[in-house]
Amino acid sequence: MTTTTTDYIRQLVLADEVPARTRGTVTRGVGVGETAVPTLPASPLPAGLQAAVDAGTLLSFVDGIGTQERDDVLHAVQLAHRGASGRFDRGTQVAEWYGLYTEILEQVGWTSERLAFAEYRQDEGDLRLDKAALKVIAAVATQNQLSLLTEALDVLQEMADGDRAIEVFNFHTSSSTGGNFQIGAVQRSEGGTLAMALGAFHYTSDDRRRRVLFTGWGVRHLRFWTAAQKMTLNTALYAPHRELIRQKLGVQVQSFLAGLDLG
Numbered sequence: 001m002t003t004t005t006t007d008y009i010r011q012l013v014l015a016d017e018v019p020a021r022t023r024g025t026v027t028r029g030v031g032v033g034e035t036a037v038p039t040l041p042a043s044p045l046p047a048g049l050q051a052a053v054d055a056g057t058l059l060s061f062v063d064g065i066g067t068q069e070r071d072d073v074l075h076a077v078q079l080a081h082r083g084a085s086g087r088f089d090r091g092t093q094v095a096e097w098y099g100l101y102t103e104i105l106e107q108v109g110w111t112s113e114r115l116a117f118a119e120y121r122q123d124e125g126d127l128r129l130d131k132a133a134l135k136v137i138a139a140v141a142t143q144n145q146l147s148l149l150t151e152a153l154d155v156l157q158e159m160a161d162g163d164r165a166i167e168v169f170n171f172h173t174s175s176s177t178g179g180n181f182q183i184g185a186v187q188r189s190e191g192g193t194l195a196m197a198l199g200a201f202h203y204t205s206d207d208r209r210r211r212v213l214f215t216g217w218g219v220r221h222l223r224f225w226t227a228a229q230k231m232t233l234n235t236a237l238y239a240p241h242r243e244l245i246r247q248k249l250g251v252q253v254q255s256f257l258a259g260l261d262l263g
Helices: 005-011 067-085 094-107 129-137 143-158 164-173 235-249 251-256
Strands: 051-054 057-061 178-188 194-205 222-233 257-260
Touching: 005 094, 005 235, 051 067, 051 143, 051 164, 057 067, 057 143, 067 094, 067 178, 067 194, 067 222, 067 235, 067 251, 094 178, 094 194, 129 143, 129 178, 129 194, 129 222, 143 164, 143 178, 143 257, 164 178, 164 257, 235 251, 251 257
Parallel strands: 057 178
Antiparallel strands: 051 057, 051 257, 178 194, 194 222
16 A cells, blocks of 8 residues: 555654753654644744754755745754654664655655765864864855855854753764764755755764764764755645644654754
């Protein structure tokens, strides 16, 4: 029997873990056979926001992206993250995690390819994951996308421990032996579609650090794998499932989101 997109979304089991410092009233994600939980208002983030942490992803939005379009991107990415984490450990089952992550994005309307990871090598000096990630995504990002991502990373780096965005990001990107994270930037293409430059990354390390992106790592202490691709969202495929996705994410959607003020 062919599984429809509606059935596929309903059958996903979503991870519900959130960092303790960001918890409010937590409602578990919806699994197979469960009743959909109430949803948040249409947009939990302010209009005009240019960057946000969405679970383990840092996303930025070039001028011209509407609030509904931004929320569609955030919700699709969060569905992919929580769906993948609901089935696989994001720190130890990385290949399986990313396989399901991209599958979910494809199911809800994103064009995507299997991420082809390559180990990142740096011959001299300490490795900074934020700098390395920007070099990798530069191969698929426009100048506007790259500029906004650089600014967003700078803002995230300057946040104090305990600030909501850095707490959410740290929680969803690191574990005792490594972790994974994504950075992406969205803009409208010449044809009018939403285009995203997405960088996907995972690493293993011999110690756990809270600010993994902004710490200098020696080559003996960390191994780092990277991938990047361009993606587009077919809004005609996404739109019929918009409300179902919001219901699926439930009230907890906001626990995984934190806006960044780029000034």
